[in-house]
Amino acid sequence: MAEEPEAVLQLPSSAAAASGETLSELSPETVTPEPPSSAAVSPGTEEPPGDTKKKIDILLKAVGDTPIMKTKKWAVERTRTIQGLIDFIKKFLKLVASEQLFIYVNQSFAPSPDQEVGTLYECFGSDGKLVLHYCKSQAWG
Amino acid sequence: MTDDKDVLRDVWFGRIPTCFTLYQDEITEREAEPYYLLLPRVSYLTLVTDKVKKHFQKALRQEDVSEIWFEYEGTPLKWHYPIGLLFDLLASSSALPWNITVHFKSFPEKDLLHCPSKDAVEAHFMSCMKEADALKHKSQVINEMQKKDHKQLWMGLQNDRFDQFWAINRKLMEYPPEENGFRYIPFRIYQKLGLSTLYYPGTMQTKVGLELRERDLPASERYLPAYASPVLGIKWPV
Numbered sequence: 501m502a503e504e505p506e507a508v509l510q511l512p513s514s515a516a517a518a519s520g521e522t523l524s525e526l527s528p529e530t531v532t533p534e535p536p537s538s539a540a541v542s543p544g545t546e547e548p549p550g551d552t553k554k555k556i557d558i559l560l561k562a563v564g565d566t567p568i569m570k571t572k573k574w575a576v577e578r579t580r581t582i583q584g585l586i587d588f589i590k591k592f593l594k595l596v597a598s599e600q601l602f603i604y605v606n607q608s609f610a611p612s613p614d615q616e617v618g619t620l621y622e623c624f625g626s627d628g629k630l631v632l633h634y635c636k637s638q639a640w641g
Numbered sequence: 642m643t644d645d646k647d648v649l650r651d652v653w654f655g656r657i658p659t660c661f662t663l664y665q666d667e668i669t670e671r672e673a674e675p676y677y678l679l680l681p682r683v684s685y686l687t688l689v690t691d692k693v694k695k696h697f698q699k700a701l702r703q704e705d706v707s708e709i710w711f712e713y714e715g716t717p718l719k720w721h722y723p724i725g726l727l728f729d730l731l732a733s734s735s736a737l738p739w740n741i742t743v744h745f746k747s748f749p750e751k752d753l754l755h756c757p758s759k760d761a762v763e764a765h766f767m768s769c770m771k772e773a774d775a776l777k778h779k780s781q782v783i784n785e786m787q788k789k790d791h792k793q794l795w796m797g798l799q800n801d802r803f804d805q806f807w808a809i810n811r812k813l814m815e816y817p818p819e820e821n822g823f824r825y826i827p828f829r830i831y832q833k834l835g836l837s838t839l840y841y842p843g844t845m846q847t848k849v850g851l852e853l854r855e856r857d858l859p860a861s862e863r864y865l866p867a868y869a870s871p872v873l874g875i876k877w878p879v
Contacts, residue, residue, distance in 0.1 A: 612768070
């Protein structure tokens with residue numbers, strides 16, 4: 501998988517974001533455990549194809565009159581949850597906590613907030629990235 | 642599909658005998674007897690426990706009642722996991738009835754999603770159906786359905802109406818005869834790790850290396866994904 505040049509920024513954890521805004525450490529809501537030694541899945545312990553780098557590339561697209569993020573491409577840890585991503589986008593867009601934000605995959609479904617982006621990337625990523633649409637209202641039900 | 646209707650019905654009508662008990666530290670105005678209920682495996686806790694809530698609220702003061710949540714042996718129960726999955730993961734080796742503790746205070750924000758209304762359950766369920774169809778049909782079948790068809794799926798689940806549900810769901814389970822199955826089969830494997838309450842959901846599909854086609858699955862498990870893929874609670878044979 502080719503490395504994306506230029507605009508891929510790290511999703512800041514403790515470091516200040518490119519915009520100068522400081523974000524507090526976003527700890528993953530779930531811990532990715534070691535796979536059990538007795539592989540319960542046949543056929544054996546096959547690694548997912550391609551590289552298994554810890555971050556995946558996400559492209560964020562605004563829907564409707566939702567503010568557009570200046571930076572759209574992000575490298576995000578696989579274990580980051582959808583809720584974590586929602587919280588990050590809301591902070592980045594300076595939305596108030598009470599405002600809702602919805603994230604959609606394939607412009608068709610909203611994954612559960614506790615779902616990890618790495619898993620979504622494996623199933624629905626293409627061209628080395630996961631495209632997510634975000635919206636302040638329910639765009640696709 | 643028609644010759645498999647028996648299996649589909651068995652899966653749909655699976656029930657878990659459950660005993661709900663109010664958490665001992667809840668402040669009660671009157672005695673709160675345990676409440677017994679047969680829970681549908683394919684449904685969701687917050688969808689089927691209205692009577693449980695009403696029963697225990699009668700014993701509490703108004704001001705002590707906030708969002709209900711459930712726990713089994715110290716583990717908060719995620720309402721957005723199907724009931725059958727929760728039972729299989731946590732309690733399948735224990736004697737029946739399944740003993741669930743009911744809480745109205747101290748909502749565990751870190752462990753559970755809030756469930757403000759039945760609309761939240763519907764939204765979650767429909768999203769799961771859409772996610773599954775994204776893998777099966779590139780979302781074509783579910784997106785071509787009318788809103789009333791989506792509503793019928795939900796109402797079928799909510800009201801425990803097998804025929805009503807399957808009238809629509811069968812379309813989501815069809816594939817062109819020239820192909821031998823779905824391109825990708827949506828399912829999730831949940832594993833309980835050690836003694837803690839970590840769940841490791843993984844949505845896997847055939848392109849990640851499991852060469853599965855629907856007919857390769859053992860007969861009884863072939864239909865577990867059928868009703869609401871992705872399904873939940875498959876005990877993968879080692």
